[in-house]
Amino acid sequence: MKTILTGDRPTGKLHLGHFVGSLRERVRLQNSGDFDKIFIMIADAQALTDHAGTPAAVRENILNVALDYLAVGLDPEKSTIFIQSQVAELFELTAYYLNVVTVSRLERNPTVKAEIAQKNFEASIPAGFLCYPVSQAADITAFDANIVPVGEDQAPMLEQTREVVRKINELYGETLVEPDILLPQNQVCRRLPGIDGKAKMSKTLGNCIYLSDDADTVAAKVKEMYTDPLHIKVSDPGHVEGNVVFTYLDAFCSDTTTVAEMKEHYQRGGLGDVKVKKFLLEVLEETLKPIRERRKNFEKNPAEVWNMLENGTKVAQAKAAEVLARLKHNMKIDYFK
DSSP states (O other): EEEEEEEESSSSSBBBBHIIIIHHHHHHHHHHHHOOOEEEEEEEHHHHOOOOOOHHHHHHHHHHHHHHHHHTOTTTTTEEEGGGGGOOOHHHHHHGGGGOOOHHHHHHHHHHHHHHHHTOOOOOOOOHHHHHHHHHHHHHTTTTEEEEEEOGGGHHHHHHHHHHHHOOOOOOOEEOOOOOOESSSGGGGOOOOOOTSSSSOOOHHHHOBTTTHHHHHHHHHHHTTOOOTOOOOOTTTOOTTTTTHHHHHHHHHOOOOHHHHHHHHHHHHHHHHHHHHHHHHHHHHHHHHHHHHHHHHHTHHHHHHHHHHHHHHHHHHHHHHHHHHHHHHHHTTOOOO
16 A cells, blocks of 8 residues: 655745645645545644644644645545644654664754754753654654655754664564655755755745745745856846746756756846846746635635545544554553453
């Protein structure tokens, strides 16, 4: 059986980095008919590891993420969309997995290290945050997922899951399914930079274009995009490497011939940033306008969105209970069976 598990932390509305890094691919996989089950998790428990003081904001963002999911084309008839914290089995699995992972291994996880530095935790790292790779291992294995489509920055997290699976299977026999990563095919999409040229588009850094941004906001953000600081005059030869506008064209524009011609023109001089940005805006609007319109329709009935999440969570809970029962049986701790 081919099963997918993927998801997002509800720390804000989703942005273009999410779209090219995972959402677009999820919709394609969902509609391909190649998979038996697709589970998409809104990881609110993970969000609370560093937003414990603002649970109301996390709650609000659960709805925002669900709206973004529906707006990009994820279909609850084809994909099970659920809320992590409402599946108690995930927390019990995490508790068992923590016994086979060392603190030093968690501290070496490159994704965790990068986020600790970004959030300035230093010596005040919340234990829940340090351990969230183990929680993520529970999220993946609870659904027997063998394929996890994620961005490149999440590869270390998946490798840690694979280590947990191997150790559990070594100790208790074949119990868990070992997952494989599925990266975006377009290399550029694996880590979309922020509009300021920083390595990653991030809500924390404030360098995002959100899927729900209106047309004027998108236009203003494109206008601010980092290009080539040495390309002062239109006649100056420019650099396309590290030029965010061209990176976004590579990620979003299907007309690769036109993009290649624009790059060549820019490099030899005679093509201004304003013209390139205008073209990028047209490309982005072609993607964002239908998403924006679908989101507005779903926003009209939030109760229906919550009902969809409740139904999906019941399906997810039933599957997670099945996997937990298998683990406890193999560990010989299902005492009353």
